[in-house]
């Protein structure tokens with residue numbers, strides 16, 4: 229594709245907000261006919277021989293499919309796109325989709341996955357990782373094109389290192405050769421490539437030049453996207469170092485057999501959601517494995533800025549609705565969600581884990 233065609237492709241892709249469940253419309257109207265659909269609803273194509281998996285996602289955040297009215301304007305010598313303020317733009321992640329379509333058009337070797345439901349907890353990538361383990365274990369690296377801003381090579385997400393320093397240096401060098409500056413960014417949260425961290429050695433997410441994603445003020449640097457589209461066809465992806473050992477960010481499955489006296493599963497899910505909300509609200513910790521919640525399972529909480537992983541703690545929702553917070557040998561037992569709510573203002577000091585604590589509605593006991 230030439231520059232004009234790339235730009236037109238991107239603008240066509242953002243004509244509507246395609247929420248989870250509407251990804252097939254993108255395929256019907258814009259994506260090439262030679263893409264195949266997998267059993268989970270993702271679209272993919274394999275080009276040549278390659279050990280690289282490329283991903284972007286077809287869905288946008290939101291509650292309904294809406295028409296997007298956009299305008300192109302100048303800022304800092306670059307052309308940007310934004311909406312009229314009534315909808316999001318959807319450059320997250322149609323920018324990534326555009327880059328991959330141009331790479332396919334240029335026959336860059338790779339397995340290309342256009343995933344569904346990223347914004348609803350990696351619906352497409354989660355199932356792919358779960359059921360296609362053998363196929364995916366042939367791959368050395370997964371590159372997601374789904375990071376805001378400029379020049380980030382995400383090397384950390386869900387509280388774990390997702391690619392090696394050698395990989396980052398190699399990729400940074402490839403970009404530099406082609407006139408672009410990309411460097412390590414350890415402050416990723418989670419995108420599709422995270423779900424492959426237990427299978428594929430080097431997993432990253434690259435900046436694609438969008439800003440303020442998930443908001444009506446979302447904007448895309450159009451000139452940056454055009455440059456990146458061109459450079460991504462020139463990078464020698466296959467030559468990048470493979471050093472990291474695949475490692476899961478999820479905890480092991482608990483031995484849990486449901487008993488008749490247990491609270492119903494939906495209530496336990498609701499309790500976990502409330503626990504997560506309170507922890508995020510009070511101390512801004514994130515849960516690495518919230519999409520894999522089960523009662524009695526160790527749910528891992530981490531601070532995005534804590535690169536040493538010394539602040540991590542575990543939360544367990546038990547089948548009777550009680551809650552345990554724990555770190556190493558120290559445990560805080562909480563009678564139920566209402567007790568946690570009543571003590572939430574104290575959560576910061578509770579999470580210093582200096583004592584074993586039992587918290588019920590009336591008393592706080594140290595032991």
Ligand SMILES: [Zn+2]
Nearest residue numbers: 320321346374
């Ligand atoms: Zn995204």
